[in-house]
Amino acid sequence: MPPRDLQPYPIAPDTTVLRSRTWDRLKFEIEYGLARGTTANSFIITGDTKALIDPPGSSFTDAFITGLNNRFDVKLIEYVILGHINPNRGETLKKLLELAPQITFVCSNPAAIALLTILGRDDLDIIAIKGGESIDLGKGHVLRFILAPTPRWPDRLLTYDSKTQVLYSDKLFGCHVCGDQVFDEGWESYSEDRRYYFDCLMAPAAKQIGSTLDKIAEYPISLYATGHGPLVKYGLMELTNLYQQWSKTQSSQSLSVALIYASAYGNTATVAQAIASGITKAGVGVESINCEFVEPAEIKAALERCTGFIIGSPTLGGHAPTPIQTALGVILSSAQKTKLAGVFGSFGWSGEAIDLLETKLKDAGYKLGFEPIRVKFKPTEMTLKECEETGTDFAQAVKKAKKASIPKAKIGDATTDRVEQAVGRIVGSMTIVTTQQGDLSGAMLASWVSQATFNPPGLTVAVAKERAIESLMHKDGKFVLNILEQGKHIPLMKQFLKPFAPGEDRFVGVNMEAATNGCPILTDSLAYLECNVQSRMECGDHWLIYATIDTGKVFNSSGVTAVHHRKSGTHY
Incomplete structure (x- = not known):
């Protein structure tokens, strides 16, 4: 089988999915752990005006651009809609702009800010969605936009086509498998893959996932056009119910860890995701907080609710970024010294931010549940496995500490x-x-x-x-x-x-x-x-x-x- 190819397939009136496929494991991130390949799903709607949704990352740029150009006239694409933005998509977007400089990008406001930096231009046509906006492509295709931020993807945007009742769900409801099957016929065969994907990516943001499920419940939906894996049609109701169940279970854990971080290039966020996965495996809840996008009051409230906390930072110019310094100040002024703490971070050359966090927390009297995790450049598969195991050990230590603080009850139930x-x-x-x-x-x-x-x-x-x-x-x-x-x-x-x-x-x-x-x-x-x-x-x-x-x-x-x-x- 070819390592990369593009599979186009019509999925609704005037609507085609473009499945960029690889049977290899795409990259060393925890959600790819089952190593079953993946698809990066993009979509094109050809109303009176053409819109391209979620072009893939750099791993698929050449195959995608060639396949897209062979099937559609790229110069006629007016809108490129982005469910989220990261540096990995930059190469594909630059090539699209070379072929179609008239493109208008549609994305959330945080994504618009990141897009200018990633593409290195300030002359882009961008519609920054703040909530409630819509775009009419003609032929009945009115696109409505739903803001669905999470700590890992604070810029996430879902798109709903009122004519076809297709929800373009970005990361939501996906899984990492590769094959010829476009839809989820025999959907139960994907159950393990979808649960693994949820546990890796969605469980640490269970609170936000629950809110998103409430938002999309207002729309009649015929299909989840997912960012990865088979499109969800036959198991739509069952998968929705499972997401509700899994999110509720995760949100209702009696013990929780506040996972506070910022990420400059995505590496610190990847490490945070691996740590969170290990914590949730141990039956402890995670409240992930991207401190670049929250107020100090929200961090303080999370610290009051949690049983332990972990803080992670990149190192920029030898320092921790301002949002991390603010979060550290909140921790030192409000978090109880009895709460178990942890420190992690990624860096390019030095790692002073990790040293700062470790020193400040130890000097303040906090006990660290593990040696600070220091990741240079992009984390490897081995590193992520170690981070997951560290998260599990931390969760077990939190449970042990909580149990020790509760007086032992006398055995009164002889039957039990x-x-x-x-x-x-x-x-x-x-x-x-x-x-x-x-x-x-x-x-x-x-x-x-x-x-x-x-x-x-x-x-x-x-x-x-x-x-x-x-x-x-x-x-x-x-x-x-x-x-x-x-x-x-x-x-x-x-x-x-x-x-x-x-x-x-x-x-x-x-x-x-x-x-x-x-x-x-x-x-x-x-x-x-x-x-x-x-x-x-x-x-x-x-x-x-x-x-x-x-x-x-x-x-x-x-x-x-x-x-x-x-x-x-x-x-x-």
Whole structure:
């Protein structure tokens, strides 16, 4: 398959989607973690006046411009509507302007300001949408605009065509998969991808997502024309309901972390997104705050609500930008010293802003939940994985601190106590799950494992949501189940029971070899099974992973499987 191409397809009267496609993983950002390729969807409406919606980023510029020009006369495009703007789109927009200098850009007011900087021009024709405006393209296509800002995309703008009832939803309702399918026939097959996408990008902005869902509920909608992945037609109602459910669940968490940041070139925002993903995995809410676009009073209110806070900054000219300095002042004057804190940032050459934040918070008496995260230039895949694990560790520390502050209640429910003891009598084999995906590896001690099928041979393993390995065990993922031997299991148990720092190598000093699926085999185990993930089911605070077994081997035919006995069903 070609690494890049453009797939045009009519989706409504006078309306065509232009799907820029890649089967490769486009870039190292956490939302691309499933590595199933992606589509960057653009749209053109040919009323009496032509409008182009959401041209793609630089990865697709050449293929997009060539394909667009072959199918439509670019010189006749009057409007280019931008759901959001970032430097990555700059190259495509510059080429469009070379071919069609008459273009008028339509975007939100924050996007208009950024657009002038990204394109390096002050002579652009821009309609800055502030709310309630519309544009009539003729032939009944009246476009209405909906402001839908989030901390990550404070400039986000949705577009609604009143004739076709199509909502051009930008990042909302998307997912990162690539294929020939334009619409979401068999929409349930995309459930895991859409949930992963939501957890990575939308969960930290659950409050804003809820507000956006309320806004679009006022419109009759036949299709979500998403920025990525298949367009949502057949599962529209179900996906909308799921977004409402997921947003409500995230917003109602009893504990929350205020994630305060600014981002000059997008790198700090990417790091913030990875940290937020790790926090939400652990069942703690995140209130993301882009301090470039909020008043100090909003930061203060978030600090009063939160159980802990993390602040991140780029370094510009050796300093933290003014919005970060303002936010720091709010923290120092209003945040309780008992709240756990964290610091992160990205930089090009020095990183003084990170040092400033760390020093000021420590001098003020705040305890840091992790060593400050320092990212030089663009974060790598490994860096983002470490940031996610750091977020999970921080969330667990927040929960532990909160639990310690609550007086222990006396056990008064004898029935509940008996049930917990009875559940604890369910025993399981002692195993270690190991996996390897590219440069990323993972391992965990597991006793909640059971054979699930005879034909094909398959098993289930329960993985707690906050486990670092969880993000490596999605559909089509590979892993090895290493079954431990009674009497020889203690050294391996100790190795994988100890706490690991984010990004730390779990396999130092362990005897192992590579399986045919590329994952580590622990050669001191009793037996191993090479497994292929087929599906996942969300079960409370765990994911239940079903995998088929490709091959396996017993190292010691006379050995006996180590078994885990528990006294209570409330913990491992």
